[in-house]
Amino acid sequence: METFILIGITGIGLGALYFLVASGLSLIYGLMGVLNFAHGSFLSVGAFVGYWLARNLGPETSMSEFILAMIIGGLAAGAFALLVEQLLITRLYDRHIDQALVTVGVSLVVGALLGGWFTNDLQIFPTPLWFYTAVNVGGAMIPADRVVYIATAVLLLIANWALLKFTRIGLIIRAGVENRHMVNALGVNVRLAFSTVFFLGGFAAGVGGVLVSVYSNGVSPLIAGTYLIYGFIVVVIGGMGSVPGSFIAAMLIGVIRQFANYYVTGLGDFVVVILLAGVLLIRPQGLLGKARA
């Protein structure tokens, strides 16, 4: 039973990391139809800014310093995402393939810059000592960092939901996901919604980047690629444009992957792809996605 809880919660912790990447991808795709390959570079930017800050704040990182690094990393990634959107994406309005291509270019350039400045080797991310302790959940000793991942993901999910539900910009985003051209035709400024979504997606990815660096025991420009691919899988399974769908899919994938890996090492990734193929065959629009005409 303890092992069961341990693997389950570790899986949810991993799912939380996937969700942080996928939530932005899903909204960006749902609202603008942009397949954002630069999302991995948002994650890297967040991770490296957070790393740089945590390193310069002093030898021992306290919990509050870590949270500060996480927020600043998220803001930097959000600002970078905004820059990419304003400088490149908006100029290719409605040319979806070209938009995807340009984001591929961005991810290459960012990867090369970070690799050139910081090298591609893994560098230890300074983490608070509390992360290395364990929390007792139903008799199972859960590594404390997992709790942080889950708490952050849930917090962002709630913030996301509140923003989409209760604010005017949230209303525009939701309407835009339903039918962007209609919103535009009604004279609502969708451009602002685009920028908001890019900033928020970048912020979540940046925060995710800091947490991913803790999970992977260090920062490296090479880490982002794996999470980007998992982010895509989560978005497809959860349904494009649906944040709750991404959340459910991310948790599902994290847990399934962890259990499969527990029984047979390396089986996890394979099972996830089988799951993806199954979902596509039975429900091509994803779990909570709406079928498109």
Place this chain on the structure above:
Amino acid sequence: MLRWKYSRPLLALLLIVLAIAPMFTSLPLGKPGLQQTMAVAFIWGALALTYDLLFGFTGLLSFGHALYFATGVYVSCILINHDVVSWWLAALIAIASSGLLAALVGAASLRTTGITFAMVTLAFGEAGHVIVGKNFFNLTGGENGIALNAERIPQFWIGVFNTKYIYWTALLALIITYLVIWWVTESSAGKVFAALRDNEQRVQVLGLNTQRFKLLSFVISGTLAGMLGFVMLIAAGSAAPRFAESTVTIALLLMVVIGGAVTRWGAVLGGIFYSIASTRMQDLTQQESFASIPKWIGGPIAEPALLLGIIFIFIVMFAPGGLSGAYYRLRLRALTRKSS
């Protein structure tokens, strides 16, 4: 499309020069080093062309093309090393496996379209990368890959002095790929591919089975990629997980966009350029004069992805059509000026 009446004789001449140049040791192409670089560049050029069939001609943005290439590399290497069948049969089985895998993955992922299709093929391709990296049944050698057992392939492919045979093999593979894709794209099926890219609904209204034609394009492209995988195995001498990475597909996309899609020769040129540029750039940055450049500039420049990425963004933003597109625009301008 514009055709230049001298283009074919010139192309034939270029091919003859490329084919006989390695025989003269005084020429740069007589040296094994350049022969190896060019052989690898030819393979990339051909692979970019198979990707152009998907992306340029049929309008399918696949991010999992590396899967079929890597299948060709790994299946032939495993069969040859374990002495299951002779090398040529191993190559044929590898090509067939790539085609079969493309049929299976294509059938599942072509249920989606556009951007979702891109994501799904990416996921399948990445699964392939994970599988070869995990060393199941001790077959793929995990992260280190497997070295090809040189005793089980013809001896003219072995050794530095025989590099010219690898060069010729790669050139032959490029020519075969070019001819097959030329034949396919000029055939009536090829016309349907182009129609699918331009207006899928219209093709459907005409009563054609769009899924079947997309799958045909996907399988032809995958099968050719499998063949090139075998040739890459001969040229590289080993099967490694880097052939299965999603970065391979992204590199192919860059090659096609830089060279220009739908012109065939554009993709080949883009592939050759990309391959040479990334190997030469690494050589260049290892020179002494490079060390004098401050690290914050020199570090990123040493990564070939920086320059290629910037060129790529520039072409997507400002020069869609790439090198070959720019060439045709210039010719069109020259022709209209003459006629007016």
